[in-house]
Amino acid sequence: MSIVSINGCIGCEECIKSCPTDVIRLNRDTKKAEILYPEDCQICHLCRMYCPVDAITISPEKSIPVIVSWG
Amino acid sequence: MGLIMNKESKIYKLLPLILVFVGVPLLLWALGEFPKRSVFKELLSLIIILTFSLLLGQFFLTRTNKILVKQIKMSSVLKIHKFIGYVFIIIIMAHPFFIILPKFFDNTKTPFEAFTILLTSFNSLGIVLGMVAYMIMLIILITSFFRFKLHLQYRTWRKVHGYLAMLFIITATSHVINIGRYNSTSFSIYYLIVVASGIFYLLRIYLFKSTKKVIKND
Amino acid sequence: MTESKRKNSISRRSFIALAGGAAGAAAVASLGLHLDWETNNPKVDIDALGLDTFKTEVLVIGSGMAGLFAAVKAHDAGAKVLMVSKGRLGSSGLTPFAKGIFAYDPAKETLSIDEFVAAVSRSALGTNNPVYTRQMAEHSLARVNELKEWGFFDSTLYNKSFSKPIEERNIPIQERVTITHLVKENNKLVGAAGFSIDKEKVIIYEAKSIILCTGSGGFKPNGFPICDLTHDGTVMAYNIGAKVTGKEWNDGHPGKAKNAAACYDGWGDMFEQKPGTTGIEVHHDLGVDMNYVAYTNGSPLKMGPPGSGEKTEVSGGPFVPEEFSRQNSKPPDNGDRKPPKGGHGDGAPPGMGGSIVGGSSAGMAIHKSEGLVPINDQCESNIPGLYAAGDALGSYMSGGIYTQIGSSLSGSAVQGGVAGEAAANYCKNVEISHISTSKIEEIQEEILAPLKREAGYSPAWVTQTLQGIVIPNFVLYIKKENMLKAALAYVEELRDHHMPMLRAANMHELRLAHETANMIVSAEMKLKASLMRKESRCSHYRLDYPEMDPENWEAWINIFKGDDGTMQFEKQPFNSWSA
């Protein structure tokens, strides 16, 4: 949900730097981007747009309850 | 370079190979739980996946494949081998560009920027493996092209070509497994089996020198 | 939001209950969310956390449009500049998502600047500060031309064009550093402090002058890309005695009912477009009209073309000056999603059709209405050496309602430039002071406290609880005395008992803990200012005081910390400067 998966990552860290809410981090062993805090993803797609190899997949659904003003 | 497969029977005889090197990857791609992307991007990916598996198939499309050579004419096998060799190596050579091709059609990073990042991500094992494999591939391509100018004995040439191919396939497969967008467990197992049997096949021939009969066919 | 499917265990029903008011707070707790709120198991080795100190003349905090120009202009005015940001240059805060920037081009416009300022003031019902409205218009073209030179209009991603002038000037920049404290010693501003989530270090900055370009903030709402901003600048400044303003106003951006949290999808493909410029087009937009319709008619609310929708079917509600009502203006070409059209001004954000929900930007006021109170037209606060620009400055450039499309972005650019120059000049006459060791130790202790707590409350849980309390339409938008007071009681509980007990297991959570604390303070400010303003005007709507009150309320509300540490409020008449 929200940010879903990373496939074909080249470890350039562009997405990590570009994510405003610190959702993605570099895995120190594999040297690849890893989704660590998906619950804080604001589904803004900046990471995907900054990724040079289009490795990131994002879904419009949020992984935690969505609180709005009326329903 | 042209391959003319004018007889349907040939295709029929090649069927097992086609199944293993086109059918299986297609199946794995279709069944795998990979995120769906636009048709254009998926098509690019598919081309690369199939190209790679067909390159793996090269191990079995040589004059050392006795069964095949018996069924189809030697010259046809060689033609197919050469065709796949040249055409698909060119596709593989171009595949880093395929990856940044979509950047021509959006407003984000320019293709040049994306490519620069790609080529400088040295901390990625997958990228480094890919670059090494790329170099070896270039060497294979150049030596194949100028094979007769090199004035090598056929035996020596065959060995050089075979070992280079082996080296290439090992680095390339590690590259694919490490960094490929479609690097599921099933894909990895498939690659490993194919590469292992390919290498085994090659080594058996080289090390046990049981190929004399075949060479007589020349 | 009825049709959206959810795979997790929380039922839709309890979930709606959650949005259903202050009682929702209890609901969150009983939902059985796996939030692991009891024990803290820090994965960070606290004792190994280092400390770095940096010195500079002008410290620019924030790297959006305002931060960019603050750094560039302060440098060009001769100061040594250091830029620090919670996120990345051009890829944090609201700036990455704004695609239309206003430029007043005298060659193209028929209105003079005087006429433009007058139109804005009429639409804003007096709530705007015409000095800042004019300043924005006067400088906008120059800033836009600089942006053009740096390649801003060539890509949807702003990091590259923003990096150009920064790199050309060798301005050092530290990214992914969250500033939590402004430091005042012996009654003088001496620096700031925060922590780096990558280096896992506390960082101290000694500076002569600081420009807060920290943007606005919200309650980490769903549907607006503002979840990294929690009014940090405002709260830090408030804590050292600065006056802040604008908390009663509301930005009324709606969201799509389906997948309400998906900002990107909610805005069509706007986030993926290149920016463009806009010309004069003054409206009275994106206040709480829709919230009022939803309150009276209930959900679902369909979003038709602006001016043609259900607005006409309800009586009462927020007052829109006749001249600027959408029914009277020519029908806007709806559906036109070219970049300059995007953002504010269209009745519906681009790509938004179908059922809508409210509160997507909950906790954020109209851009430029909230933030530090300026004491002059130089973006200076009441604390010498402390400046703010852009969404972090309560300049009332637009007023308590959106007036000129695209002016938010140019306003940030213009104010950044003005503040940069002013701060550089200020530096010429002051000596740099050092922060004492005891002060550093005290601050370090405060920053790391959530990591050291053995038990406490997780920031995620406190945030959700706060959202359940304040986000409902009948609390935040369609206000009345008893609900505001009820919500305030909950928020005060969070402030007194939960804020001091926020815990964090790692650097990511440490950032969340500080953000959550800032949201609680902001919520208190919002509720109290809303209670105080006993009238309705622009984007502030009181059900119990639905009319404008020109006699008592031709004034802005300033908030500051009293000597006893409590929140104090004062009125500042429109068109005057704060003492």
Ligand SMILES: Cc1cc2nc3c(=O)[nH]c(=O)nc-3n(C[C@H](O)[C@H](O)[C@H](O)COP(=O)(O)OP(=O)(O)OC[C@H]3O[C@@H](n4cnc5c(N)ncnc54)[C@H](O)[C@@H]3O)c2cc1C
């Ligand atoms: C979806 C969307 C569409 C919009 N469309 C338009 C439009 O078309 N036209 C228009 O004019 N405006 C538009 N806006 C508004 C516009 O984006 C903002 O008003 C403007 O960008 C604000 O710029 P800023 O530099 O003042 O603040 P921001 O861009 O919000 O930057 C704040 C900066 O402060 C940093 N920061 C915050 N807290 C801390 C901390 N504690 N420590 C360190 N750093 C910190 C952040 O990392 C960030 O870099 C839009 C906004 C959104 C969200």
Ligand code: SF4
């Ligand atoms: S979509 Fe936005 S918030 Fe989510 S991971 Fe990507 S950059 Fe971060």
Ligand code: SF4
């Ligand atoms: S931007 Fe793309 S390639 Fe680079 S680290 Fe992130 S996911 Fe990997």
